[in-house]
Amino acid sequence: MKFSAITLAVFVFLEFVYTKEVDCGDREFICYDEKRFYQCVQVRKNRRLVLGQLQNCPQGLICKHNGTLECEEPDP
Secondary structure, eight states: OOHHHHHHHHHHHHHHHHEEEOOOOOOOOSSSSSSSEEEEEEEEETTTEEEEEEEEETTBBOTTTOSSSBBBBBOO
């Protein structure tokens, strides 16, 4: 039981540290630039916030603000 309490405390702490008060609207990600993005998580019925650290797009893919996926092929 003690291990579960410690695990829960660590999870809550990390979520607090890595959650930024950046409103994502209805998006599941926000591009920081063409190579990096933040993932968004729904925290309330109609509110999404940034969670975690910047994620990198794989080489050859870029993040587009109007894209359906975090990282997509660049336009020709």
